[in-house]
Amino acid sequence: MRIGRARHDGVVRTFAVTEDGYVLLPLGAPTPDDLVRLPAVRTALDEAIAAGVPVDSDDLEILSPITRFNRDILCTGWNYWDHFEESKGKREGQDPADRPLHPTFFTKGPGTVLGPVDPVPWDPELSEKWDYEVELALVIGTDGRSIPEDRALDHIAGLLVANDVSQRDLQRAHGGQWLKGKSIDGSLPLGPWLTTVDEVDLDAGLELEFSLNGERLQAASTSQMAFSIPRIISELSRGMTLRAGDVILTGTPSGIGNAREPQIFLKDGDVLVSSVSGLGALRNVITRASLTEYVTGGVQ
Numbered sequence: 001m002r003i004g005r006a007r008h009d010g011v012v013r014t015f016a017v018t019e020d021g022y023v024l025l026p027l028g029a030p031t032p033d034d035l036v037r038l039p040a041v042r043t044a045l046d047e048a049i050a051a052g053v054p055v056d057s058d059d060l061e062i063l064s065p066i067t068r069f070n071r072d073i074l075c076t077g078w079n080y081w082d083h084f085e086e087s088k089g090k091r092e093g094q095d096p097a098d099r100p101l102h103p104t105f106f107t108k109g110p111g112t113v114l115g116p117v118d119p120v121p122w123d124p125e126l127s128e129k130w131d132y133e134v135e136l137a138l139v140i141g142t143d144g145r146s147i148p149e150d151r152a153l154d155h156i157a158g159l160l161v162a163n164d165v166s167q168r169d170l171q172r173a174h175g176g177q178w179l180k181g182k183s184i185d186g187s188l189p190l191g192p193w194l195t196t197v198d199e200v201d202l203d204a205g206l207e208l209e210f211s212l213n214g215e216r217l218q219a220a221s222t223s224q225m226a227f228s229i230p231r232i233i234s235e236l237s238r239g240m241t242l243r244a245g246d247v248i249l250t251g252t253p254s255g256i257g258n259a260r261e262p263q264i265f266l267k268d269g270d271v272l273v274s275s276v277s278g279l280g281a282l283r284n285v286i287t288r289a290s291l292t293e294y295v296t297g298g299v300q
Helices: 031-038 039-051 082-088 149-155 168-173 229-236
Strands: 002-008 011-018 021-026 053-054 061-063 074-076 104-109 120-122 134-140 156-163 189-198 205-212 215-221 247-249 271-276 280-288
Touching: 002 031, 011 039, 011 168, 031 039, 031 156, 031 189, 074 082, 104 120, 134 168, 134 205, 134 271, 149 156, 156 271, 156 280, 189 280
Parallel strands: 074 247, 120 280
Antiparallel strands: 002 011, 002 061, 002 189, 011 021, 021 053, 074 104, 134 156, 134 247, 156 189, 205 215, 205 271, 271 280
């Protein structure tokens, strides 16, 4: 099942993506947030899809499918060894020289979340080094604490595409802590819809791609992860309860702008396309906006 949120004729509605195209569900139909927290609504969604009407995608302003957050977005760093290696010598002595033995975790605030086609507000006075990171995102659907690896996939409700837009100078400026350089308002395009985990074969690997102004800069498979999805869930949940609705980013592969020679950083007007096979794509445009005036108000 692929379920999303969109504004249609000024009203926020739930829609589905089926083999035949986009289907607008009746008013009051369950949302992706409902599906994550209350799996039993899947029957109601099946009925709503059957009662829905076909709609052209051009008539939908697609929004972030997830709007209710228990806490910060939970993120995984250096989860592709090629990305870890490409950044050597660019970490300014603040990060480990050797490959870590456990996943590296950090967070992004909920105020970072944008929709899959929203402009990314860009302020060069705030940061001179805006970077991109295509990632696979997971949404937890079943609470769990100290989850064994062999049961970890049972706790996933669905999957999303994410772009962890990062400010590299801010990431290094605050004692080596990543919070500031990862939590700028409007720095996490997410979507385009929630794909339930039964729709994909995680064991086979999903293909990630990122292109900037039509040029492909990142391409990898989730099978190349340093730490598998079950390992991430198991280690993150050790002594720390994961709850339905928690969003987890699983890391980015090599090809980031900060590690290139010459470096590539985002600028006004850049077009960012981030995709994961079977999950859809995000298309966001970098748009100049003073973040002293920009107010996200969370996702719409």
